[in-house]
Amino acid sequence: MSFSTISVIGLGYIGLPTAAAFASRQKHVVGVDISSRAVDTINRGEIHIVEPELGSVVKAAVEGGFLRATTQPEEADAFLIAVPTPFKGEHEPDMKYVQAAAESIAPVLRKGNLVILESTSPVGSTEQMAQWLAALRPDLSFPQQAGDDADINIAYCPERVLPGQVMVELIKNDRVVGGMTAVCSARASELYYIFLEGECVVTNARTAEMCKLTENSFRDVNIAFANELSLICADQEINVWELIRLANRHPRVNILQPGPGVGGHCIAVDPWFIVAQNPQQARLIRTAREVNDYKPHWVLDRVKATVADCLAASGKRASELKIACFGLAFKPNIDDLRESPAMEITHQIAQWNSGETLVVEPNIHQLPESLASHCKLIAIDEALAQADVLVMLVDHAPFKAIEASAVQQTWIVDTKGVWR
Ligand SMILES: NC(=O)c1ccc[n+]([C@@H]2O[C@H](COP(=O)([O-])OP(=O)(O)OC[C@H]3O[C@@H](n4cnc5c(N)ncnc54)[C@H](O)[C@@H]3O)[C@@H](O)[C@H]2O)c1
Numbered sequence: 477m478s479f480s481t482i483s484v485i486g487l488g489y490i491g492l493p494t495a496a497a498f499a500s501r502q503k504h505v506v507g508v509d510i511s512s513r514a515v516d517t518i519n520r521g522e523i524h525i526v527e528p529e530l531g532s533v534v535k536a537a538v539e540g541g542f543l544r545a546t547t548q549p550e551e552a553d554a555f556l557i558a559v560p561t562p563f564k565g566e567h568e569p570d571m572k573y574v575q576a577a578a579e580s581i582a583p584v585l586r587k588g589n590l591v592i593l594e595s596t597s598p599v600g601s602t603e604q605m606a607q608w609l610a611a612l613r614p615d616l617s618f619p620q621q622a623g624d625d626a627d628i629n630i631a632y633c634p635e636r637v638l639p640g641q642v643m644v645e646l647i648k649n650d651r652v653v654g655g656m657t658a659v660c661s662a663r664a665s666e667l668y669y670i671f672l673e674g675e676c677v678v679t680n681a682r683t684a685e686m687c688k689l690t691e692n693s694f695r696d697v698n699i700a701f702a703n704e705l706s707l708i709c710a711d712q713e714i715n716v717w718e719l720i721r722l723a724n725r726h727p728r729v730n731i732l733q734p735g736p737g738v739g740g741h742c743i744a745v746d747p748w749f750i751v752a753q754n755p756q757q758a759r760l761i762r763t764a765r766e767v768n769d770y771k772p773h774w775v776l777d778r779v780k781a782t783v784a785d786c787l788a789a790s791g792k793r794a795s796e797l798k799i800a801c802f803g804l805a806f807k808p809n810i811d812d813l814r815e816s817p818a819m820e821i822t823h824q825i826a827q828w829n830s831g832e833t834l835v836v837e838p839n840i841h842q843l844p845e846s847l848a849s850h851c852k853l854i855a856i857d858e859a860l861a862q863a864d865v866l867v868m869l870v871d872h873a874p875f876k877a878i879e880a881s882a883v884q885q886t887w888i889v890d891t892k893g894v895w896r
Contacts, residue, residue, distance in 0.1 A: 479590075479667055480504060483552035485577045487514050487545060490594060490635050491558035492523065493530055493642045497671040499537035506552055507545040508580070518545040526811060529643040549581045554590040554667050557581075557605075558635070561595045562741075567748035569598045578605050582612035587627040590663050594635050596688050596742065598749040602632040602681035606656060619656035631655040631664035632681040634688030640810055650674040654684025692746040693761050698732045699743070700764035703771045706734035706891075710778075717893035736775050736869050736891040737817030738768040739806030744815055772817045776824050778889045779867055783829075786865055786887040797831035800854075800863035802894075803870025804837040804844075811839040818869035819844070825867065826850035834859050838874050860884070868894050 480503065484495040487509040499505040509515050517524040521538040523531050537543035549555075559573040574595055581591070591609065593602050603620065609628065610618040616627040632654040637645040651668055653676045655661030665676035679687070702720065709716035720731045738744045747765050751758045779799070787794060806816035813819050823846060826833040833851045835843060836859045843853045856874060859866075866885050868875065871892040880895075888895055 479553040479670070481506065481552040481554075482667070483508060483549060483555045483581070485509075485549065485555060485557045485581060486559035486573075486595075487511075487518060488558065488560070489525055489527065489639060489642070490637070491556070492518070492525065492534065493527060493637070493646055494556060494558060494594070494635075495543060496530060496533040496537055497643075497646055499540075499542035500533050501670050502540075502542055503670060505537070505543045506550050507543060508547065508549050509545065510547060510576075512547055515545040515547055518543070527642050528640060533643065549584050551584045551586060553588070554592065555581050555585075556592045556594055558594045561597055563745055563748050563752075566752075568752045569749045571597065571601060571604070574601065574605060575608060578608045579612065582609050585609065585613055585616060585628060587616060589627075590629045590631070590660070590667060592630075592664055592667070593632050596634060596692075596746050596749070597632070597685055598689070598753055599682050599685045601685060602630060602654070602656060606630050619660055624657045624659040626657070626659075629655070629657070629660040629663045630681075631660045632684045633664055633668070634684060636688070636691060639812065647671055647673050651676050652679060652684045652687050653677065654679050654681040654687075656681050686750075689746050689750050692743045693750055693764070696738060696743050696747045696768060697760060697764040699735070699738055700767040702732045702734040703737075704767050705731070706771075707774060715896060717896050733893070734891070735771070735817070736821055737771040739814075739816040739818070740812070741815050744768070772821050772824075775817075775821050775867075775869075775889065775891055776828075779821075779825055779865070780828070782887050782889050783865055789886075790864065792864070794830045797829070797865065798834055798863045799825055799829055799831065799865045799867060800834040800836060800859035801825060801851075801867045801869055802836045802856075802859070802875050803868070803872055804835065804847075805839060805870050805872070808871050809839070809873055813840070813844055819847075821867070821869060822851065823847060831864075834863055836875075837870075838872060857882075865889070866895070868892050 482498045483506045484491045485508045487507045495505045495507045514524050521535040557577045559577045562570050564570040606618050619626045653661050653664045661678040706716045723729050747761045751762045801822040803818050835851045835853050865887040868890040
C-alpha cells in the first residue's frame with residue numbers, strides 16, 4: 477500500500493524538516509506536537525526553530541495545503557516519531573516522551589499502518605515501543621506476534637543530519653533502516669524514497685539503534701583523544717595544535733581538534749545510552765565522556781591561573797579586571813547555545829569574577845537570561861580594546877578573521893588555537 481497521508485509526531489529540529497520534506501513531495505502531512513505554540517506557528521506557515529531553507533519549504537507546504545499541524549494525532553498511513561530522548565538521573569535514557577508519543581497514536585492506528593521511531597534511542601527501544609502499542613491495541617497484530625503478516629509494520633530509522641544543513645542532508649544522506657521484519661524494512665524504505673536521494677541501507681531494528689549511538693560515540697571518543705592531548709601538552713609546554721598538525725602528516729593518522737568540551741544535545745548525550753546498558757563493557761566510551769565533561773572545569777582553572785598572573789603583573793585589583801569571553805554557541809557559526817560548554821565556562825567565570833565579564837557572540841542579539849545580569853554583550857573591537865584577559869571558546873569565522881596585530885593582550889586562554 478502506498479502512503480498518501482503521513483503523520484510526524486514531534487515537530488522540532490528533526491520532525492519539522494522531515495514533515496516539510498514529505499509535504500514538498502505533495503504528500504499530505506499531519507504534524508503533531510504537544511506544544512500549541514509550535515502548532516500555531518507552523519499553521520501560519522512560519523517556523524519556531526532556526527534552520528536555513530526550512531522556512532520557505534514549510535511556508536510553501538502550508539500554503540499548498542500539504543502540511544497541517546495539530547496537537548492531537550489523527551489517522552494516517554504512516555507515523556514517524558521524532559520526540560526528545562534526553563537522559564535522566566545517572567545518565568540513563570529517559571524514554572517518557574517516546575512512550576507518550578506511542579500511547580497518543582495507539583487509538584488512531586489501523587491495519588496496514590507503518591510506525592517508525594526516529595528518536596535516538598537505546599538498543600531494544602523499538603521492540604519496547606511495539607509492546608506498548610500491542611498492549612493498547614489487542615485488536616491489531618504486531619511484528620513481534622505475526623512477523624511479516626502483522627497488521628502494523630514497525631521500524632527504527634535514525635537521523636544523522638547536521639544542524640545548519642538539515643534540508644540538504646535529509647535528502648542526500650544515506651539512511652539506516654532497521655525494520656522489525658523484512659517487510660517492515662521494505663515499507664520504511666519505500667516511505668523514505670518519497671524524498672530520499674541517498675540510499676536506504678537495510679538492517680534490523682537493534683543494529684539500527686546501535687548504529688546511531690555508535691556514530692556519536694565515535695565522534696565523542698575521537699574528540700576526547702584530542703582534548704586529552706591538550707591537557708598533556710599544556711603540562712609539557714607543547715603547542716597542541718602544532719603537535720596535531722604534525723601528527724596528521726602521517727598517512728594513517730587523523731586527529732580531531734581539541735576544544736572547551738563537547739556540547740549539543742547529541743554527542744554529549746547519546747554515548748551514555750551505550751554506557752547505561754553496558755556498564756562493564758563500555759569503559760572507553762564512558763572515559764571519553766568523562767574526559768570531555770572534565771574539559772570545561774580545566775579551562776576554568778586555566779582562566780583563574782591566568783587572571784592571577786595578570787593581577788600580579790599589572791598591579792590591578794581583581795574588581796578592576798575585565799575578562800572577555802569569545803563565543804557561547806556549542807559549535808562554530810551557529811546560534812544554538814543548548815548544552816554548550818562555552819556557555820557553562822562563561823557562566824562560571826562570571827560567577828567567580830569580581831571584575832567585569834564581557835561576552836562576544838556575533839550570532840546572538842541578546843544574552844540568555846542566565847548570563848544577562850552578570851555579563852555584558854559587546855562587539856569584537858570593543859572587547860579587544862577593553863579586556864585585560866581574553867578567553868577564546870568558539871572558533872566562529874569572525875574570530876578567526878581577527879588580525880594578529882589587533883590582539884595586544886598578553887593574558888590569553890585559547891581553547892581553540894585561534895590565537896596560537
Ligand atoms: N537535533 C538534531 O540535530 C538531531 C540529530 C539526530 C537525532 N536527533 C534525535 O531526534 C530526536 C528529536 O530531536 P529534536 O532535536 O528534533 O528535538 P526537539 O526538542 O527539537 O523537538 C522535539 C519536539 O517533540 C515535541 N514532543 C515532545 N513530546 C511529544 C509528544 N508526546 N507528542 C508530540 N510531540 C511531542 C516537543 O514539543 C518538540 O517540539 C531526539 O531523539 C534527538 O536525539 C536529533
